[in-house]
Amino acid sequence: MEERIGQVRAGDVVRVLDYGAGTGLASIELTKACHERGVVPRLAERGATFELHLVDLPGGWFAQGYQLLRDVPWTRFHALREPGGGPFRPLREVLGGRQVDAVVANMVFHLLAEKVMRRAATSIAEVLRPGGLLTFSAPDLADRQADSVLFHDANRLVRGRWLAALDTADPASLAPVLREAVASVRQSLRADAQRRADRRILPTPMHSEAVAAALTPFFVGGIERRTYELLAExxxxxxxxxxxxQEYFAEITDRPLREAVIRHLMLDLVLPELMRGPAGTAHGVNVEWKLGRFTRRPD
Ligand SMILES: C[S@@+](CC[C@H](N)C(=O)[O-])C[C@H]1O[C@@H](n2cnc3c(N)ncnc32)[C@H](O)[C@@H]1O
Known part of the structure; x- marks a missing residue:
């Protein structure tokens, strides 16, 4: 950003894109940093302006991001597809042909299957100016060091235990809360519930090399590993x-029962197991994040 501010000319618009902005966490941090460094007044001194473009699928999270940031004068909001479905709109269409100087994708790429990631990389490359920066963080990309876990490993283990309970030949051996939940499940819902679960959290995490491969045609850069503690709570x-x-345990339609099952499996079984293992800490587990920093190469 400092380098870009040094280069601006009167009339320029410096644009940053928050890809998969959700509730706006990354944009809020960015907005704070802009305030602290006086980015907008410094650009104004040179006759330039700043815009922060937030894009995401329409939904509750993005609606919350809108509520939190809509009064910041330099934010702009765009939906990647029509509410209720429809095809993805490419970013060049979403942004009306405008180019951006930098793209941030915070906690997004690990959610995308390989084909979707390739489409995202192409779409981002189409709007990022040559030399522009793409940074991302992703806590659930394989592989990982032996003394850490991925962010969704605990959830995958909880789901594995739940499916084992659903398929047990001996329901009487289950903890009472599981027995009640298993008895409440309509078998006809199971295939759809599994599809919803697989969409929420990839059953097998994407590999960071697949993300790098999707970016390589357009970008140069690298991905580093960082480990941070995630508390059990x-x-x-x-x-x-x-x-x-709701999406990951859709077999259980009653919310209080669903929450009781998640609490039981997470607190009594999965977390103690993970915390006893090499990734365990006194209060939680070490999660390995992947942090990417890539520059758009000229076409
Ligand atoms: C874990 S949230 C992270 C939100 C936000 N970036 C943050 O730091 O809090 C993941 C976000 O990625 C969005 N997302 C999922 N698939 C996407 C896709 N194909 N393209 C863009 N965003 C997507 C979701 O809608 C969600 O808002």
Whole structure:
């Protein structure tokens, strides 16, 4: 950003794109940094302006991001597709042909299957100016060091335990809460619930090399590994986020029962197992993040 500010000319618009902005976490941090460094007044001194473009699929999270950031004068919001479905709109269409100077994708790429990631890389490359920067963070990309886990490993283990309970030949051996939940499941819902779960969290995490391969035709750069502690309580809270639990355990339609099952499996079985293992810490687990920094190469 500092380098770009040094280069601006009167009439320029410096644009940053927050890809998969969701509730606006990355944009809020960016907005704070812009305030601290006086980015907007410094650009104004040179006759230039700043815009922060937030894009995402329409939905509850993005609606919350809109509520939080709509009063910031330099934010702009764009949906990647029509509410209710329809095809993805490429970013060049979403941005009306405008180019951006930098793209941030915070906690997004690990959610994308390989084909979707390739489409995202192409779409981002089409709007990022040559020399522009793409940075991303992703906590659930394989592989990982032996002394860490990926962000969704605990959720995958909880789901594995739940499916094992659903298919057990001996329901009487289950904990009471599981027995009640298993008895409540309509078998006809199971295939659809599995599809929803697989869309929410990839059953097998994407590999960071697949992300790099999707970016390589357009970008130069690299991905580094960083490990941060995730508290046990945060693991549980992530699983209990309403949009997550509803999609990841759709077999259980009653919310209090679903939450009781998640609490039991996470707190009594999965977290103790992970915390006893090499990734365990006193209060949680070490999660390996992948941090990417890539520059758009000229066409
Ligand atoms: C874990 S949230 C992260 C949100 C935000 N970036 C943050 O840092 O809090 C992942 C976001 O990626 C969005 N997303 C999922 N698939 C996407 C895609 N194909 N293209 C763009 N965004 C996508 C979701 O809608 C969601 O808002």
């Amino acid at each position: 945060e693991c549980l809270l992530t699983a209990l986020v309403p949009a997550n639990q």
